[in-house]
Amino acid sequence: MKERFHIFQFATSPVCAPYRIWAPGKQLARHENLKVTAFEQMDGQILRSLLEDGDMLIVQRVTMSRKFFKLLTAVNRSGILLVYEIDDDLLNLDSDSRFARTVPGDFSDRIKQAISCSHAVQCSTHHLARVISEFHPEVVVLENQLEHLPLLVDKNMQDRPLIIGYAAGEHHWLDWQTVKDAYNHLIAELENSGHNIETWIMGDKAIYDSLDTQNKKYFPLASREDYLEMLSCFDISLIPLSDSLFNRSKSDVKFLESASRGCAVIASTTVYSDSIRHEQTGLLFSGQREFQVCLKGLICNPARIPQLGKNAYNDVKKNRLLSRHINKWEATYRSWFENKNALLSNVPAKQNFVVSGI
Missing domain, CATH: 3.40.50.2000 (Glycogen Phosphorylase B;)
Structure with missing residues (x-):
């Protein structure tokens, strides 16, 4: 078993990343024999470092594309686990919502393709886990928690609305x-x-x-x-x-x-x-x-x-402070790494579909 475990985190959502990427990554990096590299752009230097030293890549809310498919292929060949991070049911958008009207018509299909081709999935709620478990066998719930609390200040409600x-x-x-x-x-x-x-x-x-x-x-x-x-x-x-x-x-x-x-x-x-x-x-x-x-x-x-x-x-x-729950995040990642060969073997067949129109 490798003593030093290197996790790469690819953050794509500024709104969700503080809870799903940045705060957990910061606390995990304090743990012995864990290294965390978080980034928002996948440039050549990051990719080389990932392929040379990475054990796990966590990607956030990524849709299937030719570029992402090439990344999937590269990490699979290198024996790197790819974990899909999702904290909204992007498969079942409200059709009348503004968000649904701003995304491409095949948005949910591409999300599902990207999830299906990942080795494991982490999500924020049990209801979302049940949705994803209908087509992916390896889903774990890591709930949102607060990184810290400010001091509670008494609200002066006198002489104001x-x-x-x-x-x-x-x-x-x-x-x-x-x-x-x-x-x-x-x-x-x-x-x-x-x-x-x-x-x-x-x-x-x-x-x-x-x-x-x-x-x-x-x-x-x-x-x-x-x-x-x-x-x-x-x-x-x-x-x-x-x-x-x-x-x-x-x-x-x-x-x-x-x-x-x-x-x-x-x-x-x-x-x-x-x-x-x-x-x-x-x-x-x-x-x-x-x-x-x-x-x-x-x-x-x-x-x-x-x-x-x-x-x-x-x-x-x-x-609900993250410090009380971060051990579950670490245990989940270490468990996936210990079962790495089984998780890696589940994916190639899924990756053989024809990526057309992307």
Whole structure:
């Protein structure tokens, strides 16, 4: 058995890489007899180093192409394990979503080809693992965790509006539709009765435009650091999700991020029922009426907001820091390496398909 194990990580998604590539790689590199090389561009120098010294290559959300097929062939001939990293169900995009409209028509097929030709797959949720296991035999769940927590700062809620925030990103209009009418009706009712409320939307301008209230602010997409700083300003963080096949495979990372900033979270039961303890670490809803009950309850009883935020923060601190889980990542990689010959032998037949039209 080789004493020194060299892992190469190919990051292609700036949004997902901090949880799936950068943070795990940094912590793994501290382990004895492990070396990690992470990169965003596969240039000639990286490729030579990989083929000369690599034991495993982890690729993130790559579609099948002639270039990728050549890489597959090279690593297979060199006896290097290729692990496919995926943290969204890119095989089952919501057809009406903006993201689905921006990718080529054969996008999901190419994702499936790339996964099928890899030796192993790591993903972020059990639901996604079940989807991939239908056509790939070697799938392991490595859940998203937080690399670190900032200090929890008490929110001074006196003499200012209550801030309700939705960090919507770019592609969450369909999710917002599940609560839009309920939100507008409730906020109008509460503002008319004298409640001082502001709604902050980050990312999706259409969601901001759909708000009936004048007490609203819009913030464009920002760096990860600025996004997390924005969460610190939210008193209540909204996380609605439509119950779609694509969404069911999502991770709970939005809860982890909001909890890390002491927000009181109101989230859909889709995905978040496995992470949030209702009335303890956040509030869960499964329809517009439940959503209104949760939101109105917090707005009318603001003393509950910091307590829910503190509970969520402490729950994440106790259970969801990467340092408590990194040994599973290392054990998974070492297990794959120990079974390297079996994993390598499974793939050549899959790689013999004709790569046409790529």
